[in-house]
Amino acid sequence: MATKNHFKFYWVDVFATEPLGGNPLPVVLDADRLDEATMKLVTREFNQAETTFILKPTQPGATHRLRSFTVPGHEVSGAGHNALGAWWALAARGHLKADSPEVTFHQELGEHVLPVDVLFEGQDARRIVMKHATPAFGATVSDPARIAASLGLEPGDIDLARFPAQVVSTGAPHCLIPVRNRGAIDRAKPDAERLLSLLRDAGGEGCYVFSLDPVDPAATAYARFFNPTVGIYEDSATGTAAGPLSVQLVAKGVVPDGSTVIIEQGFAMGRPSRIEMRVRGDDVRLYGAGIVIAEGELFI
Incomplete structure (x- = not known):
């Protein structure tokens, strides 16, 4: 004691x-x-x-x-x-x-x-x-130029043709930003003020930039997390963002319901992390x- x-x-x-x-x-x-x-x-x-x-x-x-x-x-x-x-x-x-x-x-x-x-x-x-x-789907952001400018990327790096840039919550509302490949994710250098404005307009807390281009082929996605709303420039492993991403990947048919989703994060910071999520309907577990x-x- x-x-x-x-x-x-x-x-x-x-x-x-x-x-x-x-x-x-x-x-x-x-x-x-x-x-x-x-x-x-x-x-x-x-x-x-x-x-x-x-x-x-x-x-x-x-x-x-x-x-x-x-x-x-x-x-x-x-x-x-x-x-x-x-x-x-x-x-x-x-x-x-x-x-x-x-x-x-x-x-x-x-x-x-x-x-x-x-x-x-x-x-x-x-x-x-x-x-x-329980998962909740929120607002979407449809302007790739604005998204790219907030992340220090080019509009062509943002992959809105396959996924929406959308706020999803499994306890914390994070904006999921689809990017074409791992190389583009590693190039991201967020502009804090622009990203903060985008997140406020969308009702998101943090920003999870992701691609279906993992380092390990057995993994599902590769991601980075930025959260200027609470003063975190970058986080090396974010379970509250991995939950929403896994829910969206199931909703879009990338992985079937009931699957295990492995998300790689932290590689750009030199702190590699593997986050495992399982989604079965509205039951989401880390x-x-x-x-x-x-x-x-x-x-x-």
Whole structure:
């Protein structure tokens, strides 16, 4: 049990296949004694895309409440790397009881209470499975020149003939931008103000630029994520965007309903990540693991 002014934390590389890859996430335990302003200061101190704080639940049926913040102080509540990494830290460091090979917990994220399945081999965590919210399809953006200008690309790089540029949500509304190939995605250099304007007009939080041109032929898509609305220039693995993309790929018949979708992300940042999604109708689930690379205490 944490003593006064001491707060245990873990550092997790989420969706990583080896240490120092994936998306780095600090996870702070027993955070009920921290007010929101201090959580934001701690997030700024860690200086990662997001930091997650684990608290006691406030809604019936929840096991833990999770709050996640970005460095500029925005709170995010989608079930992405911020949540999966927190559950991985709890499971991998012995804070969850492994009384069967698959144990279901429930996380309070914003207004939602969603199930989380932790898969174990003996007492060792093997995988986390998180249910996303029901898919919702939002506005489309039909001007390829405007899209391209916001991303530092040419209009011909934007592939609206095959997919719409559309806001889709499975818990967080992100604008999915289809691009012709992986090379064009790697060339993207977003203009923050233009992209922010586009996202505001479309009702999107972040921008997921994708192509069906993965590095690994066994994968489905290759993507990058930019989110100026919450102060993230680029994110190396974004589960809240992989959910919407997998839903759109099923809706457009790229993969059949009930399939596994593998999305590659983070390659342009030197932090390769593989994100696994499974879609069956309105049931959208994120699969993944992580690597705890550090742990320590905060003295506040």
